[in-house]
Amino acid sequence: MSAAMLHRRLTAGMAFAALLAYAAGAGWSLDVLVSALGLTVAMVRLPPASWGPSIERATRIVIVALCLWMLYVAFVVVGDFMPAVMAMLLVLLGGEALRPLDAKNDGRLYLLAFALMIAATAYYPGLAFAAAFVAFVVLATLAMMVGSLRRQAERFDAPGVRVPRRTLGGAAALSAVTLLVSVAFFVIFPRLPRQWNVQGRGGTGDVMAGFGDGVSLGEHGGRLTPNPEVAFRVEFPDGDPVYPEATYWRGRSFDRFDGVRWTRTRGLPGQIYGSGYARRWGGPVRRTRIFGGPAGADVLFGQHPIISVEPRSAIRVRQEPTGDVLYFGSDAPVYTVTSGRELPPERLLATSPQDDSPLVSAYLQLPRLAPAVRALADSLTRGESSRVGKVRVMEAYLRTFEYSLDLPETRRDATIEGFLFRRRAGHCEYFSSAMVVMLRSVGIPARNVTGFLGGEWNDFGDYLAVTGNDAHSWVEVWFPTLGWVPFDPTPPSREALVNMQTGTGWSWPARFWFDGLEHRWYKWVLDYNLEKQLEVFRGIGDLFSRNRSDASPWSRGDRSGAPRVPPLVALAVALLVLGAGVMWIRRGRSGPRSAETRSYLALRRAYERARLGGAAGPMDFAERLERERAPGAAPAMELVRLYVRARFGGEDIGPAGRARMDQVLREARAALRAARRRPRSNDGPPPAGNSPEPSTDNADELRRRRGQEPAGV
Template sequence: MSARADALPPAAEKPGAMQPRARFTAAPLDPQSRLWTLAAAAACLLPLLRQLPIPMALAIATIGAVIVTVTSRRRLPGWLRLLLAVALVGYVLASARFALGRDTACALLAAMLAIKPVELAGVRDARSLLGFALFAPFSTFLLDQGPLSLALGLVGVTLALAALLRVADLESGDIAHAAPPWRRLLGVWRLVAIGLPLALAAFWLFPRIATPLWGVPERALARPGLSDHMSPGEWIDFINDDTPALRVTFFGPTPPTSQMYWRGPVLWNFDGRTWTGSRWLRSLPPPAVTRAARTWDYEMALEPTERRQMVALELPVAAPDGTHLDHDYGLQAPRPLGTLTRWRMQSAAPVAFEPELRPYLHQLALRLPEGYNPRTVALARQWRLEAGDNDAAIVERALAWIRDDFAYTLTTPLLGRHSVDEFLFEQQAGFCEHFSSAFVVLMRAAGIPARVVTGYVGGYRNRYGDYWIVRRSDAHAWAEVWLAGRGWTRVDPTAAVAPERIYDTLADRAGGGGGGLAGLGGLTDRLAAVRDVADWMRRGWNDFVLGFDAARQQKLLQPLGIERLDPRGLIALFAAAATLAIGWMLWLTARAEREGDRLLRAWHRLGARYARLGFARAAHEPAGAWAARVAAARPGSDELQSLSARFAQWRYASLDGRTQGRRELDALVRALRRHRP
């Protein structure tokens, strides 16, 4: 081949040859933009992780941190990324026992967001990750709507939008003159301020319907709460949970703490280990009850449990609207309690509770499985022979035995086949599950109808809000025995052995009895006060945000003398507020479009100050010519000419010819704002 041919480029060598297709490459991320993207994604993921089970949340967070660390040096191969995604999805589904619900879907979203940084290489990847991350804060509200979730969600959204602005500056090629982080965050909150009035108007004034038109799927894993089954040792995690289960406000007199038994599911059936409720009894009407003269009037706010079971102070006079009162005076909600609910009720203690027991219920309340707990059955039969027909004497004898020989403890070994025998004759220590179950078995074996009742007992008065908090750790199980002439009578064997554990207050548990905070005195009081204030604030959030329903919306303007707003009035009020909010948005948007540049805004304000003195700048007049004209008419205007030259240099010089930096721009803006003619 000749030298001439060697000198020709390949295209000249073969004019008709096909040229290789140019490969598209996304703009790479600089380290600071990558850091912003990852920090924003982590902030969006945090509120969602808080709502997942702790082991699952730790696993997802750990995998995400490992991926970020590894991919900062090199990119993982495609087969490894696919294997990682499949393994993580399998772990989440296995942890949820392959049950589908909104918590499972949210956990899958969190897992996918944790491994998404494996693809983070360029601007397009960063924009994809940030857009995907914005789903996480909003998904959090499917699981929790508390103020902390809202605050963390707002932080995540703010950082994500600020990171998008950073990525936009990088893509435009003007990253050297990008705004500092604090100004970028301020710009995001300005955008929020533009839409906030319309959002508030829609929340407070848009007409609400009493019941939703649609719902969301139930959770695959229910939250801790009462259910219609109980096994010895099953409640250990439940009664160690100190989060609120309900808050109660009494109108008028308040019952003593020892009488605050919050009745839940009643358990009739025993298979030798587990107590369960009788489903067919729920359809029967409540039996006759003779009540005490004192009636307690109260409002109860129930925390979400994803279950239909409710509780009420013994015994509810009537079922609140929309609920069902079953045969055992247990309350059932029409749908799972997935959000905070509020109920107004009245209760009165029973004097005679179902004094006439139907034969089939009498037999059901005596039923025991064959071949279980022979020592307990033998002891009960011996007591029956000694007591004759005196059922009350047998009850008192059992309580005296428990009071003298038993102890209360949460540290219990797992019981075997004859669980009641092991508890009564060997272990003789446990908590409410063990005491109530053993007591009812003992009574049934002695021929006394008995059943287990679950619920909560006691409460803690918040000193700031003047309301009562019943926590999940107040979960309790007690017994009811049927006595002739009196009907079902409450007997609490746990209170016989440990009344201080049943009726104490939160402060007693924290500082009494030689506990970890005993002797700290004032510190314990201060911690309790802080906790009271925090719960009082949470209750306010529940009342004014989560509890704002259609009924409260219609009474929104009662402080202004308007007793009730009908739907037409609400629509008119919303339309007026929305019109003002949209006008605010349009004004701010148009103002930003006219003067989006802060340097230009400062320059226009300077011109307005001179215009008030008769030296307005003509629309066609350049900045330098205008400054020269003012200097000719007003000697000593050298500063204006200097500012005009600096403004023109920054505003109209090419990017390459611009020598000023960010600090010089800030100094120029400040000088324009300070200058007065």
């Protein structure tokens, strides 16, 4: 492959890496696909040179159309004109990559690809961005090296020059060293606190199935499909809980039910929320750190009761009187939740007085129900005098039903009456809706709550991964002196079904490991700050401390008790492996020299002893000998040309060519020896700035000649 074609392919590959980084955050829109098609064609096979003018005209037409669109959006629609700018950049990139090989457009391709990589950082830079960035650095290094070689070859009229594989390997090793230096600078200098983000991962896209702005019971026929998509990740700064898989992550509450769908009413009267729970429930507080959230939802999650929420990314938080926590901003949500005691003591529930608050009317609303529903609620609570007793007996009754993901077969069965008296089976939304309806029918304020229950522990990242399969619905009951208290009527059989859905897929272990890797990427790269830097340095200090029995990373195992490899040790091993690879590449480059190389190096040493030629590339060295009128410049130029053809052009000059190189080497050496013996001409001084300093042999000859001349000359 010629240097020109290799250079174009490397440049197109570099641009394609930047395009992948951009598409990972912005998505595969039409302009991205068009640019990807152009770059793919440039890497596989360029179109004929005759197509160049047509491609350039088409690119200009599209650019003019995009400029008009941008002006229309900016001054008429008064919206965001950045999509038009990015489309223009993508079209330019694809068009430039398809230009003929003789086009001098490598500088434009470099700038467009670099601009696209900069634009990609404004979107969510996940693991796909990390892989694309590494590929971009490696390919950019190779492209610039080959591009420089290509320009030199064209300058000296050697268009068919080829690039050896060892040269490419050395350049790739150089790019690896560049990446390592970048990592070192990244660790040493932490990021400043992030206060803005153009695009974020949270709050965009479709709402995750199983959690949304409403609860509906009207669906019938079919079956709920599993959703293993990770909604958010949870860390426990105060220590891992004993059984995190049973933790409730509260999201949204609903107060109004029309018989099929639950909705929310604005402007509800004041309620107990926030720090009010800490005073009334007592007990220790709990902290959790949550990363991300389900796509399309502006809700923050936490263990009930949520006392406070501290944002750790560029979001703004608002807690409503209902206890729901919302956020604003386009950044991916990262926040720390402080929660109160998990449940109030049973004695406080038992001594709760009757309700006389304005919430009675707001949370006792009921649709038209069959009389059998009220009769069932009355029969269950007839023997209970306390509110908590009535709630517990209804909860226990519903737990005798069967949990099922099969939807009702008919619309008639997709109702509270059908669930209670005919099917006696359903998913969590039926259980919570039936319990709220029965509680309200006996005068107890209650509401439906949605969120997530549990998750799966990820040993690779030491966090709880909450997926779409963990979406859940339960009940909150109002106690005047305590506030809202959660109860769950869904039977325990749900847990086994959810675990089976989550872990049976053949790709789930790999996806789970990848999710742990992505979580670490977010924590230690995107969210790297002064706190993370101090933690890294403390880990280094613990690694080299004298007393490592308590502080050593080896003493910390995973939840199964197995020791865990410290990240610093893993990094050191990776650096050693990389260093061994670089040494292997250098060893391959420093292998036995060819006959052409030996002849060329012998020529360079001969002229270096005479202080002629200087340090330069092969052709620059030969041209400098000609400008300096050095002895043997003509045979030296012939030897250099043969060497360049064999070494860089990939041409086999054969035994005759190598014999000719030996012959001209002898001629150049003979010319140098003759110059040292020949007296200098006194016709005039040598040209200023071009003559080298006389060698030692020439200086001795000059002193000898001056001793033979008559005195006074």
